[in-house]
Amino acid sequence: xxxxxxxxxLVLGGVGLLHASLFTDLYLxxxxxxxxxxxxxxxxxxxxxxVAEAWSHRKxxxxxxxxxxxxxxxxxxxxxxxxxxxxxxxxxxxxLPVLSxxxxxxxxxxxxxxxxETPQEVTQxxxxxxxxxxxxxxxxxxxxxxxxxxxxxxxxxxxxxxMTGFVTPDKEGSGWYxxxxxxxxxxxxxxxxxxxMYGAVALPANTWVSVLGTWHPAGVLGxxxxxxxxxxxxxxKVARPxxxxxxxxxxxxxx
Amino acid sequence: MQKTDEPxxxxxxxxxxxxxxxAAAPLTARLRPVIFVLxxxxxxxxxxxxxxxxxxxxxxxxxxxTVCLAVxxxxxxxxxxxxxxxxxxxxxxxxxxxxxxxxxxxALAVPVAGLAGVVLPGCECASVPVANSxxxxxxxxxxxxxxxxxxxxxxPVVLTATxxxxxxxxxxxxxxxxxxxxxxxxxxxxxLWLGREEWLRPAARHTGHQPxxxxxxxxxxxxxxxxxxxxxxxxxxxxxxxTFNVAVPRSVLDAFTGSPWLSVVFLAGLAxxxxxxxxxxxxxxxxxxxxxxxxxxxxxxxxxMVDLKLIALQAGTFGRAFAARFSTATTVVxxxxxxxxxxxxx
Numbered sequence: 001x002x003x004x005x006x007x008x009x010l011v012l013g014g015v016g017l018l019h020a021s022l023f024t025d026l027y028l029x030x031x032x033x034x035x036x037x038x039x040x041x042x043x044x045x046x047x048x049x050x051v052a053e054a055w056s057h058r059k060x061x062x063x064x065x066x067x068x069x070x071x072x073x074x075x076x077x078x079x080x081x082x083x084x085x086x087x088x089x090x091x092x093x094x095x096l097p098v099l100s101x102x103x104x105x106x107x108x109x110x111x112x113x114x115x116x117e118t119p120q121e122v123t124q125x126x127x128x129x130x131x132x133x134x135x136x137x138x139x140x141x142x143x144x145x146x147x148x149x150x151x152x153x154x155x156x157x158x159x160x161x162x163m164t165g166f167v168t169p170d171k172e173g174s175g176w177y178x179x180x181x182x183x184x185x186x187x188x189x190x191x192x193x194x195x196x197m198y199g200a201v202a203l204p205a206n207t208w209v210s211v212l213g214t215w216h217p218a219g220v221l222g223x224x225x226x227x228x229x230x231x232x233x234x235x236x237k238v239a240r241p242x243x244x245x246x247x248x249x250x251x252x253x254x255x
Numbered sequence: 256m257q258k259t260d261e262p263x264x265x266x267x268x269x270x271x272x273x274x275x276x277x278a279a280a281p282l283t284a285r286l287r288p289v290i291f292v293l294x295x296x297x298x299x300x301x302x303x304x305x306x307x308x309x310x311x312x313x314x315x316x317x318x319x320x321t322v323c324l325a326v327x328x329x330x331x332x333x334x335x336x337x338x339x340x341x342x343x344x345x346x347x348x349x350x351x352x353x354x355x356x357x358x359x360x361x362a363l364a365v366p367v368a369g370l371a372g373v374v375l376p377g378c379e380c381a382s383v384p385v386a387n388s389x390x391x392x393x394x395x396x397x398x399x400x401x402x403x404x405x406x407x408x409x410x411p412v413v414l415t416a417t418x419x420x421x422x423x424x425x426x427x428x429x430x431x432x433x434x435x436x437x438x439x440x441x442x443x444x445x446x447l448w449l450g451r452e453e454w455l456r457p458a459a460r461h462t463g464h465q466p467x468x469x470x471x472x473x474x475x476x477x478x479x480x481x482x483x484x485x486x487x488x489x490x491x492x493x494x495x496x497x498t499f500n501v502a503v504p505r506s507v508l509d510a511f512t513g514s515p516w517l518s519v520v521f522l523a524g525l526a527x528x529x530x531x532x533x534x535x536x537x538x539x540x541x542x543x544x545x546x547x548x549x550x551x552x553x554x555x556x557x558x559x560m561v562d563l564k565l566i567a568l569q570a571g572t573f574g575r576a577f578a579a580r581f582s583t584a585t586t587v588v589x590x591x592x593x594x595x596x597x598x599x600x601x
Contacts, residue, residue: 006483017331030325038332045335049479056472087480090487090571097327097490104311106321112314120542123422184420185535187325188500191542 001087007054009094014047016101026101028243029108031186108244111168111205114179114192122146122193131155136162136212140247141180141193145228148215152222156215161230164210164238164250167203168194176202178211178230183245193247200232208240210250315501323497326564329532330380330489337381338485341388342478346470350393361395365443368398369436372405379407379533379559380489383568384481396455401443404585407533407559408435417555420537426600427552431537434556434596438589445584456574488571492564496530499563503528512545522550523590526558527566533559549597556593561586 001009020026021039031039100106122142128151131137139147139161147156165178177194184191198216203209213232219225241248310316357364372382386403390396407413409432421427511521522543531539536558540551561582570578 001483006479009483010479017328020328027328029321030328035329035332039328042332042335045339049475049482052475053479087483088487088571090491091483093487093490094483097324097493100320100324101328106317106324109318109321110314112318183535184538185532186329188322188329188496188529189531189535189539191539 001089001091003053003057006087006091007050007057009091009098010046010050010053012102013094013098014043014045014050016098017043017046020101020105025242026105028245029105029187032183032245033243109181109187109190110166111179113190114166114168114177114181114194115171117190117192119194120182120191122149125150128153128155131159136160138162138249140249141165141178141195141228142247144195144230145193148221148226148228149224150222154222157221158214160212160214160233162210162212162250163195163230164208164241164248165195166240166244167205167207167209168192169202169205174202178209180247181245182247187245190245194228196227196229197232198229200235203235203237208238210236210238319497319501322500323493326493326496326530326532327490330493330564331486333532334380334384334485334489335482337384338481339478340381341384341481342474344385344388344392345477346474348392353389353392353394357394357398361397361447362444364395364398365401365447366440368394369401369405369409369439369443372402372407372409372439373411379562379565380485380568382406383565383572384485387481387572390455395447396450396452397443397446400446400581401439404442404560405436405439408439408556413533413537413559416534417537420541427548430552430593430596430600431555433600434552434589434592435559437592437596438556438560438585441588441592442581442585445588454574454577454580456572456577484571485568488567489564492530492562492567495563495567496528499528500530515547515550518546518550519553519590519594522546522554523557523586526554527562527586529558530562530564531558548601549594552597552601553590553593557586557589560589 017039021036021043027036027039120142122145125146128147131147137159141163144156144161144163163178165180168177168179170176176197178197179192179194181190181192183189196216197211197213199213200211211230211232212234213230215221216227216229216231218227218229238251241251311320358367382403385406386399389399389402414428414432417428417431418425511518526536529539536555540554543551543554546554566578566582569581573581
């Protein structure tokens with residue numbers, strides 16, 4: 001890879017990372033929110049490297065003297081002719097993520113991924129606090145599943161709950177799931193949590209909705225035989241949350 | 256399509272720009288920009304066609320692109336850290352520092368270097384360039400490899416993540432620490448016993464500080480070179496990992512939960528194919544509830560040491576002959592150590 005292309009890929013890479021992390025929330029489609037400072041620093045560093053390289057490239061005598069010195073550098077050691085001035089061709093691959101990030105960024109994972117994964121096992125919980133007295137009760141998909149399958153006091157019974165997620169149509173049949181995808185590091189380790197919906201027509205896949213409803217009686221409530229399912233009272237389209245990869249409560253402003 | 260067209264063209268363009276025999280030089284030199292522009296035009300045309308046809312927006316391809324980009328974006332800061340560190344070691348640290356810190360006998364230097372892995376918190380991508388520059392500065396390869404394997408597995412960040420992912424199960428954290436450290440040390444000793452220098456591509460770039468040259472410029476050039484080089488291989492590894500990630504649904508796993516031995520081997524293979532970063536693999540392991548604790552431990556020990564993106568990075572840094580032997584041996588040793596340690600502790 002020639003030096004001008006090195007400069008281009010470094011600068012574009014820096015701009016791309018800054019675009020995705022500093023100026024927009026694009027990075028949340030791929031990694032955790034906690035990565036933001038690291039990504040901003042990396043973007044700035046890449047930009048700096050590119051500018052520094054361009055600066056030294058601009059001054060011709062210094063640049064060529066430099067290339068010369070590097071070209072002869074490994075003579076004593078290997079004779080491989082491997083120098084800093086020439087970067088292997090594999091570096092061209094870096095243009096793919098860089099251009100993709102800048103001009104054609106893929107969306108967050110959604111119904112396709114969720115429909116192919118067995119839902120994440122909810123963690124065991126011994127003690128459940130009383131549900132808040134408000135109605136409907138805002139609750140996360142994980143909490144709902146846990147309440148239904150583990151709360152021996154059956155506090156969820158007869159209560160109207162509100163949950164937000166996206167629509168994942170059932171592969172076999174006409175039903176659908178309310179779904180969230182959760183990541184612990186990046187989108188490569190995505191896991192899904194699903195609640196089966198009854199009594200409402202499925203909207204198109206990946207539509208973000210807020211649903212009101214009560215537990216759909218199937219199995220014994222408070223034991224693992226109870227299915228995580230909801231008799232839907234109403235479905236309302238909502239905007240996709242900025243950070244879609246968390247199992248968060250319904251936003252209060254949308255109510 | 257996009258992903259295969261563009262690198263090929265990139266290579267052609269680089270090939271066209273390669274030095275040519277003197278006689279043909281003037282004509283080729285004049286044609287070079289033309290060829291390059293033509294290549295670019297073909298790629299652009301393909302891209303436009305793909306976008307128009309909507310092939311890139313197929314859910315499968317979208318998921319593939321998202322996972323591929325996610326692995327790259329997640330690893331980039333750590334790769335930058337590793338290559339910066341490697342550049343700094345090369346330009347600023349005199350070789351005698353390492354010879355005075357590490358024990359003289361290589362057999363002793365191996366476990367010491369393995370323990371030193373604690374100081375490099377972060378993903379595994381950072382450790383490959385650092386290990387390479389250590390070898391370039393005269394550290395015995397065996398010790399450098401022990402460091403390479405232990406750094407992503409025994410650092411505080413990863414162990415904390417493991418403790419969070421397995422609440423109320425400190426034995427898992429201890430087992431991971433011991434099994435990872437044992438694997439790193441055994442691999443270092445194995446290299447002393449069986450390793451051959453000729454498997455390693457000569458570390459041509461790391462010549463250290465040259466008298467009369469600016470250290471800062473050496474640092475910057477070395478950093479940039481290593482980053483672009485390793486970054487290319489990172490993208491290659493991310494593409495392979497994304498392919499398996501999207502092609503193999505997790506529900507396939509349920510078929511292997513029955514047999515304890517099969518499940519250990521299967522999760523080791525899964526760790527290699529999925530290439531989840533070492534800070535996150537504990538959470539993935541915790542989610543594989545159908546499997547025995549030993550199989551899950553194997554997943555966490557193999558993952559940071561061998562996976563598709565690491566194999567690509569190692570092949571790029573140390574050469575293919577090395578990467579093939581080293582990855583195979585590491586997988587076997589890691590599985591054995593996990594089964595032994597897990598069998599006692601879990």
